[in-house]
Amino acid sequence: GAGVSQSPSNKVTEKGKDVELRCDPISGHTALYWYRQRLGQGLEFLIYFQGNSAPDKSGLPSDRFSAERTGESVSTLTIQRTQQEDSAVYLCASSPGTVPEAFFGQGTRLTVV
Amino acid sequence: RKEVEQDPGPFNVPEGATVAFNCTYSNSASQSFFWYRQDCRKEPKLLMSVYSSGNEDGRFTAQLNRASQYISLLIRDSKLSDSATYLCVVKGFTSGTYKYIFGTGTRLKVLA
Numbered sequence: 001g002a003g004v005s006q007s008p009s010n011k012v013t014e015k016g017k018d019v020e021l022r023c024d025p026i027s028g029h030t031a032l033y034w035y036r037q038r039l040g041q042g043l044e045f046l047i048y049f050q051g052n053s054a055p056d057k058s059g060l061p062s063d064r065f066s067a068e069r070t071g072e073s074v075s076t077l078t079i080q081r082t083q084q085e086d087s088a089v090y091l092c093a094s095s096p097g098t099v100p101e102a103f104f105g106q107g108t109r110l111t112v113v
Numbered sequence: 114r115k116e117v118e119q120d121p122g123p124f125n126v127p128e129g130a131t132v133a134f135n136c137t138y139s140n141s142a143s144q145s146f147f148w149y150r151q152d153c154r155k156e157p158k159l160l161m162s163v164y165s166s167g168n169e170d171g172r173f174t175a176q177l178n179r180a181s182q183y184i185s186l187l188i189r190d191s192k193l194s195d196s197a198t199y200l201c202v203v204k205g206f207t208s209g210t211y212k213y214i215f216g217t218g219t220r221l222k223v224l225a
Binding site: 031033035041042043045048050056058091093100101102103104105106107 | 144145147155156157158159162200204208209210211212213214215216217218
C-alpha cells in the first residue's frame, strides 16, 4: 500500500505482559515518528528516527518503552511490563526529506486490562 | 506553558457559518506549520500547510503571524462533514532534533 501501515490495529493485553507494535513507513521516507494519544487528549511525542542517525528518545515516558528501526524501513515499539496507564492509541508517522509534512498510520489501539 | 496552545472548544456552529480557530506557539525557531484534521477514533490527516504569506484551499484559509507566533484557520460555509478535531502542528528544532509538536486540538461540530 501507499500509506503508513501499523499492526496490529487493536491489541488487548494483560497488565505485566510485553507488547510489540509495528510500523511500516511509506517507502523512501527517511524520518519516522512514534506518538501516543490517550483518550480525549492530544498527541504526545515518543521517539524520532532519521535515517541512520541516533534516534531522539527524549519522549519515551519510562525505561519500559523502547523502539528500534532498521535503516529506513520497519520500526517496532516495545512496551515491557505493561501498565494500565499505557492504554492509548500509538500512532506512527513518516516523512520524506523533500517536504515537511508527516503522514500518519491508522494507529494501534492498546488496551491493558 | 505548552509549546502549542489551542482553545479546545467545542465550537458548535450551524451549517453555512464561518468559523475561525487560533493557535499560538512558544518556540520562535519553529520552521513549518500545519493544520491537521482528526476524525473520531481515526488518525490525524494533513489538512493544509501554513505559509507566511497565508494560503487558501477552497473554503479553508490559513494564516501565520511569525512576529506574534500565531496561526489561524478559517473555515467558510461550514459543512456537516467539517465536524472533526482540528490540530495545530508546529515543526521545529528542539532538544537536538526536528519534531512535530501538536496542540491538543479544537473540536468543531457543525449542526444541521
